Amino acid sequence: QKEVEQNSGPLSVPEGAIASLNCTYSDRGSQSFFWYRQYSGKSPELIMSIYSNGDKEDGRFTAQLNKASQYVSLLIRDSQPSDSATYLCAVNDFGNEKLTFGTGTRLTIIP
Amino acid sequence: SAVISQKPSRDICQRGTSLTIQCQVDSQVTMMFWYRQQPGQSLTLIATANQGSEATYESGFVIDKFPISRPNLTFSTLTVSNMSPEDSSIYLCSVPPEGDTQYFGPGTRLTVL
Numbered sequence: 001q002k003e004v005e006q007n008s009g010p011l012s013v014p015e016g017a018i019a020s021l022n023c024t025y026s027d028r029g030s031q032s033f034f035w036y037r038q039y040s041g042k043s044p045e046l047i048m049s050i051y052s053n054g055d056k057e058d059g060r061f062t063a064q065l066n067k068a069s070q071y072v073s074l075l076i077r078d079s080q081p082s083d084s085a086t087y088l089c090a091v092n093d094f095g096n097e098k099l100t101f102g103t104g105t106r107l108t109i110i111p
Numbered sequence: 112s113a114v115i116s117q118k119p120s121r122d123i124c125q126r127g128t129s130l131t132i133q134c135q136v137d138s139q140v141t142m143m144f145w146y147r148q149q150p151g152q153s154l155t156l157i158a159t160a161n162q163g164s165e166a167t168y169e170s171g172f173v174i175d176k177f178p179i180s181r182p183n184l185t186f187s188t189l190t191v192s193n194m195s196p197e198d199s200s201i202y203l204c205s206v207p208p209e210g211d212t213q214y215f216g217p218g219t220r221l222t223v224l
Contacts, residue, residue, distance in 0.1 A: 034213075043203055043215040044154070088153060097142060097207040101153040 002027040006089050006102035015111050019076040023089030023102055026070070030091040033065055033072045034099070038086045047087075048074065079109045113138050113206050115216035123222045124194055131190045132219045134204035139184035144205040144213065145177070154203065160187045194223045 003026040013019040021035075032051050036044035048063040050056045050072065056063045062075040072091075076083055089102040114137040124130050134143060145157040157177055158166040166179040180188045191198050201218045 041220075043201075043218045046214060090154075097213065098144070098156055098159065099154075099213055101155075103153045 002030070002091070002100045004089055004091055004100050004102035006087075006105045008103055009106040010108055011105055012108045012110055013079050015079055015081060015109050017079055019079045019083065019107055019109070021074040021076075021087050021089075021105050021107065022071060023073065024071045025089075025091050025100075027091070027093070027100075028067075028070065029093050030070075032092050033063070034090040035061075035063060035072075035074045036088040036090060036101075037083075038088060038104070040085075044088055076107075081109045081111055083107060084109045112214045113140065115204060115206060115214065117202075117204060117216040117219050119219055120217065121220040121222075123224060125224055126195055128194055129190055129192045130194065130221060131188050132202050132204075132221075134187045134189070134216055136185045136206050140206040141184070142207060143181065143187045144207075145179065145187075145189045146203045146205060146215075148201040148203065148218075150199065157189070157202075191221065194221075196223045199223045 005024045035048045037047050038044040050063040050065045053065050060077045064073045086104040086106045088104045090099040092099050116135045118133045143160045146154045148154050156169050157172045158168040160166045160179045160181040162181045162184050178190045199222050201220050203218045204216045205213045207213050
């Protein structure tokens with residue numbers, strides 16, 4: 001049984017600070033890793049995908065992957081109130097398009 | 112990314128009845144996925160719908176409860192049968208675009224009384 005673990009939060013971060021979200025996964029065969037953002041009452045939207053060890057940056061977002069330690073993280077720089085949402089970590093295997101989701105971390109940016 | 116629409120966006124249903132949810136994609140896709148998100152929970156995959164073959168269900172989900180149709184490469188339906196309050200959830204369809212990242216439809220919010 002694949003497991004994806006996240007701290008459910010809530011995580012409160014002051015506006016302008018860095019928000020750090022973490023995720024661990026149990027299946028060493030996992031190849032692809034995703035961060036989704038979900039606003040209350042809305043469907044998840046993809047923020048970042050990462051496939052190789054190291055960092056991947058896109059604007060204010062940086063995804064970090066460490067396959068040896070089986071964790072993936074998301075950093076949000078210069079946090080804005082609009083970043084307040086639930087962040088879902090998801091993983092899948094190479095060639096398998098089914099995603100396994102974590103329980104999500106609720107992030108609140110405090111103005 | 113594909114544009115995905117779902118109908119209805121929300122519904123309130125009585126216990127024991129059934130609801131069929133429609134998912135339409137603006138491009139042809141080989142696979143469509145149906146997820147459930149119970150209140151305060153994460154997403155759980157119900158089944159994978161392939162055109163021309165029976166859907167593949169995940170552990171804990173059965174065809175009698177969640178029959179799925181996939182008549183063509185742009186459309187699928189999920190029926191929630193003989194509903195109980197425990198079926199109150201958001202139901203989301205999803206497609207894999209080019210590559211292996213998935214995008215989601217807007218969801219159907221179901222409340223069962």
